[in-house]
Amino acid sequence: MHASAVRSLLVRGMLAGLIAGLFAFAVAYAVGEPPVNGAIAVEEAKAAAEAPAGHGSHAGHGGAVAEPAAEEEEGVSRSTQSTFGLATGVLVYGVALGGIASLAFSFALGRIGRFSPRATAALTAAAAFTTVYLVPFLKYPATPPAVGNPDTIGKRTTLFFLMILLSVLLGIAALIAGRRLAPRLGNWNATLAAGAGFVAVTAVAFAVLPDNEDSVAAGFPAGLLWDFRLASLAIQAVLWAVFGIAFGVFAQKVLAPRADTAGPEIHAGAAAG
Amino acid sequence: MAEALVSAAVSTPSVAAPAPLPVRAVLPWAFFVGLLALIALYFVGAEQGATSVFAGTDVHEWVHDGRHLLGFPCH
Numbered sequence: 001m002h003a004s005a006v007r008s009l010l011v012r013g014m015l016a017g018l019i020a021g022l023f024a025f026a027v028a029y030a031v032g033e034p035p036v037n038g039a040i041a042v043e044e045a046k047a048a049a050e051a052p053a054g055h056g057s058h059a060g061h062g063g064a065v066a067e068p069a070a071e072e073e074e075g076v077s078r079s080t081q082s083t084f085g086l087a088t089g090v091l092v093y094g095v096a097l098g099g100i101a102s103l104a105f106s107f108a109l110g111r112i113g114r115f116s117p118r119a120t121a122a123l124t125a126a127a128a129f130t131t132v133y134l135v136p137f138l139k140y141p142a143t144p145p146a147v148g149n150p151d152t153i154g155k156r157t158t159l160f161f162l163m164i165l166l167s168v169l170l171g172i173a174a175l176i177a178g179r180r181l182a183p184r185l186g187n188w189n190a191t192l193a194a195g196a197g198f199v200a201v202t203a204v205a206f207a208v209l210p211d212n213e214d215s216v217a218a219g220f221p222a223g224l225l226w227d228f229r230l231a232s233l234a235i236q237a238v239l240w241a242v243f244g245i246a247f248g249v250f251a252q253k254v255l256a257p258r259a260d261t262a263g264p265e266i267h268a269g270a271a272a273g
Numbered sequence: 274m275a276e277a278l279v280s281a282a283v284s285t286p287s288v289a290a291p292a293p294l295p296v297r298a299v300l301p302w303a304f305f306v307g308l309l310a311l312i313a314l315y316f317v318g319a320e321q322g323a324t325s326v327f328a329g330t331d332v333h334e335w336v337h338d339g340r341h342l343l344g345f346p347c348h
Contacts, residue, residue: 002298010302032342076334089317089339096310096317103303110293117291133344142344145337156346157323215346232342255291 012250017098020243035228043146125244
């Protein structure tokens with residue numbers, strides 16, 4: 001009974017993730033690809049300019065720039081990367097995180113306050129966007145092609161995944177702390193206290209963790225970098241907004257009998273009035 | 274964090290929380306699907322970048338644009 005409810009939620013979470021991924025792909029193709037192409041053009045222009053002259057002087061740097069350009073020629077074409085490749089990445093990301101988010105929802109339902117399944121789904125999506133993407137993005141923002149130094153990819157990847165893990169754990173800790181404080185401080189003040197705690201500890205983590213100074217090459221156009229990062233933010237915001245709405249609809253249906261006994265929001269409003 | 278924020282704003286004392294799903298029912302799915310999902314995310318986010326399970330650059334090249342735009346360090 002319960003296990004089948006969890007399974008239904010999981011399947012619908014992955015479906016909602018797929019739907020969200022389709023929307024995110026549309027945004028990625030429309031606003032994400034232009035700055036990616038712009039960055040590749042910058043990279044190629046730079047490689048072309050450095051190739052004849054910069055042999056002895058910039059051995060390490062020249063090699064770093066030339067390497068990704070060489071990669072582009074073998075294997076997958078740009079038109080495939082920007083369509084099927086992009087779709088694969090975004091859809092797999094959506095389905096995988098949709099599944100994980102539906103399980104987080106299953107834990108959260110009925111344990112985070114008096115929320116209907118639909119409201120719990122929206123909150124789960126908001127929390128996932130914040131902890132899985134937004135907080136790590138603020139410390140280690142997305143970088144377009146051509147700006148990274150390939151020699152530091154290991155360090156940058158480790159720090160990025162570490163930041164995601166840390167941010168998710170801090171979010172869970174803040175949630176638990178908020179629930180513990182609620183009886184003493186009331187919901188509003190407990191939430192403010194937990195939120196402030198999350199921000200404070202995150203700020204300390206930002207200060208303590210090493211920077212990625214080498215993640216953006218000197219001389220890379222600032223406007224292009226801004227466009228790319230804004231596109232990355234838009235993709236994730238759309239992904240999680242659509243997931244929260246779609247999964248909310250599904251979850252409300254799966255849990256309808258339960259929700260009715262608990263009283264959905266409409267009844268809550270009527271009772272309060 | 275955001276949960277509790279809206280909680281205070283919209284919830285009313287007269288409404289009970291929905292019955293929680295037992296942790297025992299969620300945990301097996303969480304382990305099994307959580308693992309599969311993390312493997313999938315690894316292939317989108319890091320394979321043939323920082324580390325490689327398979328040799329070559331085909332996986333990296335295929336998901337290249339998605340990896341950049343989703344915020345992962347790519348190369």
